[in-house]
Amino acid sequence: MLWLTALTAFSAMPSLPDFVPAPREFRAAWVATVDNIDWPSKKTLSTKEQQAELKRIFVVAEKAGLNAIIFQIRPSCDSLYFSKIEPWSEFLTGQQGKPPDPYWDPLEFAIEEAHARGIELHAWFNPYRAQHFLATGPLASNHILYQNPQATKKYGRYLWLDPGEPATPKRTLDVILDVVKRYDLDGVHIDDYFYPYAESDADKNKIPFPDNDSFQAYLDKGGNLGKKDWRRKNVNDFVENFYETVKKTKPWVKVGISPFGIARPNQPEGIKAGVDQYDDPLYADCRLWFAEGWCDYFTPQLYWPVDSPGQPYGKLLDWWSEQNEKKRHLWPGNYTSRMLPGVGTWKLEEVTSQIERTRKAKGASGNVHFSFKVFLKNEQAIVSKLGTGLYKSKALVPEMPWLGDTAPKVPEIKLEKANGEILLKWAPNKAVRARCVYQLENGVWRLTDVLPGAADEIIFDQSILKKVSAFAVTALNPAGVESKPAIKLVK
Numbered sequence: 001m002l003w004l005t006a007l008t009a010f011s012a013m014p015s016l017p018d019f020v021p022a023p024r025e026f027r028a029a030w031v032a033t034v035d036n037i038d039w040p041s042k043k044t045l046s047t048k049e050q051q052a053e054l055k056r057i058f059v060v061a062e063k064a065g066l067n068a069i070i071f072q073i074r075p076s077c078d079s080l081y082f083s084k085i086e087p088w089s090e091f092l093t094g095q096q097g098k099p100p101d102p103y104w105d106p107l108e109f110a111i112e113e114a115h116a117r118g119i120e121l122h123a124w125f126n127p128y129r130a131q132h133f134l135a136t137g138p139l140a141s142n143h144i145l146y147q148n149p150q151a152t153k154k155y156g157r158y159l160w161l162d163p164g165e166p167a168t169p170k171r172t173l174d175v176i177l178d179v180v181k182r183y184d185l186d187g188v189h190i191d192d193y194f195y196p197y198a199e200s201d202a203d204k205n206k207i208p209f210p211d212n213d214s215f216q217a218y219l220d221k222g223g224n225l226g227k228k229d230w231r232r233k234n235v236n237d238f239v240e241n242f243y244e245t246v247k248k249t250k251p252w253v254k255v256g257i258s259p260f261g262i263a264r265p266n267q268p269e270g271i272k273a274g275v276d277q278y279d280d281p282l283y284a285d286c287r288l289w290f291a292e293g294w295c296d297y298f299t300p301q302l303y304w305p306v307d308s309p310g311q312p313y314g315k316l317l318d319w320w321s322e323q324n325e326k327k328r329h330l331w332p333g334n335y336t337s338r339m340l341p342g343v344g345t346w347k348l349e350e351v352t353s354q355i356e357r358t359r360k361a362k363g364a365s366g367n368v369h370f371s372f373k374v375f376l377k378n379e380q381a382i383v384s385k386l387g388t389g390l391y392k393s394k395a396l397v398p399e400m401p402w403l404g405d406t407a408p409k410v411p412e413i414k415l416e417k418a419n420g421e422i423l424l425k426w427a428p429n430k431a432v433r434a435r436c437v438y439q440l441e442n443g444v445w446r447l448t449d450v451l452p453g454a455a456d457e458i459i460f461d462q463s464i465l466k467k468v469s470a471f472a473v474t475a476l477n478p479a480g481v482e483s484k485p486a487i488k489l490v491k
Contacts, residue, residue, distance in 0.1 A: 016489060017444075017445070019445055019472055021396075021482055021485075022393075022394060022395060022396045023393065023395045024365060024395060024396050024398040024480075025359075025365055025366045026067070026068060026297070026329065026331045026365060026367070026368070026397055026398060027065060027066045027067050027068065027367065027395060028067070028068035028069065028070055028122075028331070028366065028367070028368040028369070029061065029066055029069060029070070029336075029368065029369040029370070029371065029372045029375060030070045030072070030333075030370045031057060031070065031071045031072060031124075031371065031372045032072050032075075032370075032371045032372070032373075033071075033072045033075055033089065033091050033092070034076065034126070034132055034134075035091065035132060035134045036091050037371055038057075038371050038373050039053055039057060039372070043091060043094040044094055047101065050092070050100070051104065051109060054106060054109060054110060055113055056376070057069070057372060057376070058110075058116075060372075060375050060379065061117070061119055061372075062117045062118075062119065063383055063384075064375055064382070064386050064387045064391060065386055065390075065392060065394070065395075066119065066391070067118065067120060067395060067396065067450075068119060068120040068121075068186070068187075068397060069110070069114055069120070069121055069372075070122045070187075070189050070256070070368065071110050071121060071122065071123060071124055072124040072125075072126070073106075073123050073125065074086070074124075074175060075089060075126055075129070075132065076089075076129045076130055076131050076132045076135065076159075077129070077130045077143060077144050077161070077171075078090065078096060078143075079175075080106050081105055081106060081107035081183070082105050083179075085171075085174060086142070086143070086144070086175060087139075087140035088100070088140075090136075090137050091135070094137070095137050096135070096138070096140045096143065097140025097141065097142065097143075107123065107179070111185065115434075116452065118394075118434065118450025120186035120187065120397055121186055121187075122185065122186055122187035122188065122254065123183070123185050123187070123188050124188075124189040124191065125179075125189070125191075126193050127161075127172050127190050127193060127194060127238070128160060128161040128168065128172065128193055128195075128196075129158060129159075129160060129193050129196075130144060130158070130159040130160055131145075131159035132158065133156075133158055144161070144171060145159065148167045148171070150165060151165040151167040151168050153210045153211065155196055155199055155207065155209060155210065156196075156200070156207050158196060158199070160196050160209075162210075162211050162214050163194060163195060163231065163234040163235060163238065164214035164215060164217075164218065164231070164234050165214050169234075169237070173238075173241060173245055176242065176245070177245055177246075177249055180246055180250055181249060181250075185253055186253070186254060187253060187254035187255065187256055187296075188246060188253060188254070189255075189257070190242065190256075190257055190258070191258050192258060192259045192260045192277075192284070194235045194238075195209060195231060195235070195282050195283045195284075196209065196281065196282075197281055198275075198280075198281045209281070211231075215227055215230060218230060228279065228280070228283065232278070232283045234283075235282075235283055235284055235285070236285055236289070239257065239294050240292070242255070242294075243255050243295060251404070252403050252433075252479055254296045254297060254403070255294075255296045255297075256295060256296065256297045256298070257289060257295045257297075257298055258299035258300070258301055258333055258368070259277065259286035260275065260277045260282065260284070260286075260300070260301055261301040261302040261303060261304070261311075261332075261333070262300075262316065263278060263286060263287045263323075264276055264277070264278045264287075267287075267319065268315060268316070268318075271311060271315070271319075272310035272311060273311070287323050290320070290323050290324060290325075290326075291324075291325045291326070293325075293326030293328055295328055296329065296402075296403065297328060297329035297330070298324070299331050299332060299368050300333065301333040301335075301370070302316050302332040302334065302354075303333065303334070303335035303338075303370075304335075305346070305354075306353045306357055313354055314357045314361070317330075317357065317358065318361055318362070320332070321361055321363035321364060324363055327363075329365055329366070329400070330361075330363050330364045330365070331366040331368055332354075332358060332367060332368070333367075334351065334354050334355075334367050334369050335370055336351050336369040336370060336371075336382070337369075337373060338350075339351065339378060339381065340373065340374055340378070348381055352389070352390055354367065355367055356390070365398045366397075393446070393447075394446075394447040394450070396447070396450070396476070396480065396482070398480065399479060399480035399481050399482070400479045401479060402479075403478070403479035404478060404479040404481065405479070405481055407477060407481045407482060408429060408431050408432050408475035408476070408477050408481075408483040409429065409431075410475075410483055410484050410485070411426040411427065411429070411475055411483065411486045412426060412427045412486065413425065413426045413471075413473045413488060414426075414488070415471070415488050415490070420461070420462050421459050421460065422459070422460040422461070422462055422464060422465065423457055423458075423460075424457060424458050424459075424460070424471055424473065425456060425457040426457070426473055427456070429453075429475060431475075431477060432453040432475040432477070433475075433477055433480075434450050434451060434452060434453055434475070435450070435451045435452075435453065435455055435473060435474070435476075436449070436450055436474045436475070436482065437450075437458055437472075438473070439464075439468045439470075440468060440470035440471070440472070441468055445472065453475075453476075465490055468490060469489070469490055470487055470488060470489045470490060471488045471490070472487045472488075473485065474486075
């Protein structure tokens with residue numbers, strides 16, 4: 001006869017080892033939609049084919065041991081979700097402004113697929129790119145070029161939003177706020193495209209960004225900053241407002257920023273950089289954003305090898321850790337796709353070395369891999385290796401107590417046996433973001449499942465009782481703070 005006994009957390013029972021919570025590490029990958037880099041693989045796929053590809057991404061992510069996906073939903077003032085503000089993306093349906101047929105909402109679908117597997121979903125926005133040069137079709141009638149032509153500027157091969165035009169930050173913040181309000185997101189994320197990377201003409205001369213009109217309008221209103229400082233202030237104001245706007249709307253939604261990996265040449269000493277993002281061309285004072293805490297996690301794109309002579313990965317990572325005055329999370333970006341033919345010559349050992357070096361860095365607690373294509377095309381080389389290696393043991397996303405440090409109540413749980421199955425159940429709790437299920441095997445507690453907050457049970461085959469001597473269930477609040485466990489001992 002099956003005997004199931006309820007125990008409280010840390011019960012003083014000699015046969016039961018102390019409960020050990022799961023490790024914390026951010027294990028994420030970017031899913032790029034611009035130019036169909038990762039998803040969908042083509043503009044011409046049917047709805048069914050798009051859904052199958054997107055679902056496979058989450059299946060592979062789970063197999064690889066990832067616990068977060070950063071999903072690009074606004075590559076260039078367009079949308080890969082239902083929006084009343086911006087048009088459907090050409091990269092989704094083949095024609096900007098054309099909705100999917102049969103209709104579906106990829107962001108809604110992605111959130112459901114992610115949460116069903118205990119994976120966080122962060123929506124990724126490009127702040128200021130208005131049209132990518134690889135987009136071949138006409139712009140839709142509700143594109144910002146037609147709604148507010150003054151805010152858009154032709155720059156080299158691209159169409160760009162001018163950060164100096166007041167309509168530009170408003171448009172981007174309106175788009176982000178709309179998504180935050182309507183979708184059950186875990187986080188929002190912006191990349192490194194503020195003022196654009198430099199473009200050149202046919203004679204390879206650098207093209208100046210065409211913002212003389214907006215700068216003159218600033219001066220006419222009494223502005224007294226030089227052009228470079230004015231550009232930097234435009235970006236700084238946007239980043240600060242971005243963070244504050246999200247927090248006023250849903251304080252628990254995590255805000256991430258992924259700038260170019262080097263703040264300035266020679267920072268730290270000896271570091272070489274092809275661009276000075278503080279000065280020209282990006283005008284991004286990303287060191288300030290990190291120091292001021294205008295993000296919940298910071299993902300500098302450290303796309304160089306561990307032993308790079310000019311940009312050594314570890315040296316850059318340690319320097320960024322020193323800039324973290326507000327103790328936000330530091331989760332560097334890694335160019336894992338350099339394992340792909342035609343992209344680079346990296347071996348898996350380079351990627352694992354970067355993960356291991358990150359684990360040794362003070363203040364760093366995870367990695368973000370660019371981009372997901374490498375996982376789809378190298379299941380044996382990387383997915384299986386990570387899933388059975390460095391990412392074998394499940395990890396929870398690091399907590400963010402500054403977003404809410406009150407842990408949920410200890411769940412009330414019970415075990416039932418029926419029809420050859422074991423049902424582990426718990427009472428609902430609206431304050432819960434996720435439920436974590438642990439198993440005690442051979443005296444070791446192991447996180448086995450992370451379920452959506454709305455879930456109220458998990459079912460096992462009765463054979464699990466041959467190897468499991470106890471179960472534990474905890475609850476996570478939206479900031480990732482974990483409750484004490486409720487434990488059921490199986491005798």
